[in-house]
Amino acid sequence: MNPYYDPAKPHHTREGFQNNYTASVNQGFGALMRWQFEKRQQGLPKPPASPIPQQAPDLKAVQAYAPAHAAAFAALGTAGPRPAITWIGHATMLVQAGGLNVLTDPVFSQRASPVQFIGPSRAQPPGIALADLPVIDVVVVSHNHYDHLDTDSVQAIAARSAAAGRPTLFLVPLGVKSWFASRGITHVVEMDWWDSHVYRGVEFNFTPVQHWSARSFGDRSQTLWGGYAVFAPDLHWYFSGDTGYSKDFADTRARFANRQAASQGGGFDLALIAVGAYEPRWFMSGQHLNPAEAVQIHQDLGAKRSVGVHWGTFELTDEPLDQPPQDLAAARAAKGLKDDDFSVMAVGETRFLPARPAP
Numbered sequence: 213m214n215p216y217y218d219p220a221k222p223h224h225t226r227e228g229f230q231n232n233y234t235a236s237v238n239q240g241f242g243a244l245m246r247w248q249f250e251k252r253q254q255g256l257p258k259p260p261a262s263p264i265p266q267q268a269p270d271l272k273a274v275q276a277y278a279p280a281h282a283a284a285f286a287a288l289g290t291a292g293p294r295p296a297i298t299w300i301g302h303a304t305m306l307v308q309a310g311g312l313n314v315l316t317d318p319v320f321s322q323r324a325s326p327v328q329f330i331g332p333s334r335a336q337p338p339g340i341a342l343a344d345l346p347v348i349d350v351v352v353v354s355h356n357h358y359d360h361l362d363t364d365s366v367q368a369i370a371a372r373s374a375a376a377g378r379p380t381l382f383l384v385p386l387g388v389k390s391w392f393a394s395r396g397i398t399h400v401v402e403m404d405w406w407d408s409h410v411y412r413g414v415e416f417n418f419t420p421v422q423h424w425s426a427r428s429f430g431d432r433s434q435t436l437w438g439g440y441a442v443f444a445p446d447l448h449w450y451f452s453g454d455t456g457y458s459k460d461f462a463d464t465r466a467r468f469a470n471r472q473a474a475s476q477g478g479g480f481d482l483a484l485i486a487v488g489a490y491e492p493r494w495f496m497s498g499q500h501l502n503p504a505e506a507v508q509i510h511q512d513l514g515a516k517r518s519v520g521v522h523w524g525t526f527e528l529t530d531e532p533l534d535q536p537p538q539d540l541a542a543a544r545a546a547k548g549l550k551d552d553d554f555s556v557m558a559v560g561e562t563r564f565l566p567a568r569p570a571p
């Protein structure tokens with residue numbers, strides 16, 4: 213039984229939630245077994261040909277982004293610290309914009325798994341250790357899969373921010389609040405698709421994507437999944453979470469078109485789009501993008517620039533860990549895009565972005 217069930221909302225079902233444009237991304241148990249069998253038989257994934265790019269973090273720059281100062285600049289309507297993003301690994305990005313330190317889907321643990329002795333193990337340490345991060349103002353959680361919602365990371369972030377007297381706000385999909393409550397974390401806002409929450413002048417919108425949820429057997433799609441469209445004065449940014457390709461991204465662009473006219477500074481300044489965990493296509497295509505589809509989403513959203521995430525860290529599927537950037541380069545070339553239009557980062561890299569022009 214879905215306690216949130218609203219018959220007026222097509223993505224609500226009595227048991228949980230469903231996608232807008234496909235009946236199910238679920239291939240069923242037989243298909244899962246076939247994939248696992250073929251994967252073992254073919255010895256997949258092959259090891260990466262070259263190591264995943266990594267660099268020492270620019271801790272000074274990351275820690276120098278003082279939210280109070282940035283907010284003061286924003287209130288004056290003058291240029292403050294430049295917006296910056298730092299890739300921690302997988303789907304975890306530190307986004308510093310609008311006077312807030314925001315983390316997407318924070319996973320700092322060694323394994324993306326219910327237990328730390330088995331399950332996908334990370335290929336490199338987090339780009340910045342949790343202890344070296346500034347206090348996190350907001351965490352956005354896209355869905356409850358283990359490589360996106362990690363118990364130890366969430367608890368450590370909450371504990372650090374509470375100790376600093378600045379408790380982190382966790383934005384989570386419908387149904388996920390109780391998971392936080394059972395861990396004593398209550399500064400949590402649960403969001404349905406198209407819900408919006410304003411925090412210290414920055415607007416967070418939860419947006420539809422095509423995926424599913426589960427943390428154990430028997431809870432499939434009982435909690436919601438989605439992406440985030442975030443509007444800070446100096447950066448309009450988007451985070452896809454996990455998704456297959458659908459019309460949801462064109463819908464998202466249309467939904468916010470009245471905020472993103474050329475005279476208002478244009479479309480999303482940055483989109484963080486998942487580009488990994490896509491082979492074999494017969495099993496994965498409903499739920500995970502390949503880079504060609506990610507490039508299509510970059511265009512559907514009308515983003516000025518995109519960065520590929522959800523690759524290079526956890527071996528989840530059949531393609532080698534270093535395959536996504538190669539396929540992305542080919543997809544970019546096929547569409548005549550420049551390298552900077554849709555790029556990837558090194559783990560630990562910080563990239564500064566131009567501040568959005570004031571409307």
Ligand SMILES: [Zn+2]
Nearest residue numbers: 355357423454
């Ligand atoms: Zn997922």
